[in-house]
Amino acid sequence: MDWIWDNAARIGELTAWHAALSVIPTVLGLLLAVPLGWWASRSARIYPLVIGGSGLLYTIPSIALFVLLPQVLGTKILDPLNVVVALTVYSIALLVRVIADGLASVPHDTVQAATAMGYRPWQRLWHVELPVAVPAIGGGLRVAVVSNVSIVTMAALLGIPQLGSLFTQGFSLRLTVPIVAGIVMCLVLSVVLDVLVHAVTRALTPWQQKAETA
Template sequence: MSAFDWLVDNAAIIGEYAAWHIYLSLIPLIAGLLLALPLGWLAHRYRGAYGPMVTSAGLLYTLPSLALFVLLPQVLGTRMLDPLNIISALLVYTVALLVRVVADALAAVPGETALSAEAMGYRPFQRFCLVELPIAVPVIAAGLRVAAASNVSLVSLASLLGIPQLGSLFTTGFQLDYVVPIITGIVGCVVVAWLFDALILLVSHRLTPWRKAGSTT
């Protein structure tokens, strides 16, 4: 069977795998960002908390992914094939990666900007949402791009547990001793990672229109 014939015959399942891959990568990315923002703010706001929080996050990120995938069903009480296990594991990695990114991004906000906001009567939470966070968006977006690529890569390991996504094409290729599914899975993962990267860049540019205006002057 030619590569083209195989792709045509399996187009539906490839599309299904791609949809699952996007879902399993995107949900923990969004949820991880929402959790990392307040945690990063706390680490920035209370400098005594920075070291313990960043160190703890770093230790979490070093956990072996496959071991975490196997351990979580026992912790969560879920079935081994439940996608929630993958989402939860990637949520841990996303938060672990982004806590330091958010804290350092907020720390990079010019001190005079924060003082000016305080002088205008902004309370700490208002200053965070309306002044510091918008300025920190480019740095946070850079960290989010790394987290997105990491998630897309790690999701493929779920094929070892039998959870359908693009990584399942790797096991199919090995079982059939046929390289086309493997190449298709690799290309699919690259495309998904590229789409996430492009989306993050687009949102970042939309949230920081002054940077574009400044670059054209």
């Protein structure tokens, strides 16, 4: 416990970095996955290509991606941008299928009614289809952000500060306390972000809550 109290400020700083490196790629991945998911949901021929291609992205080993991206982006190996880009790729891989299936589940009558009211395709997407698909997309976001919390720790092998740094420090010093502290903080961060995404999802779907209580 003495080690934890002595390093409380550093643990807090690493947690803040870890949260940023987990949340930012999730948000960017969502923004990029929406048009891809919408495109896939519109064509049975394109669907397997987009979903299959995005799924393959998740099979790329994270440590290999962290090492290769500096050469592709022209950044330094310690630049956090490499982690943001890598995790954005993984977020896209997880979210494209969720968004495509969520949009495809929107009742056909709802889509037809929006079209009859004069909504253009993109207007219909933002004002009708996405709001109806929010519960499904929210579930995918919860998986993506928690997954990112886990993957970020691999960046500690490259020296990028976040909670994974406690693992490498504990290993090099042969101390168990830093490793346990890192694991506990990752678990706490995962729970906090999961609850936050769930709360936002519920806030965006008040009609669903009314239906549940009816």
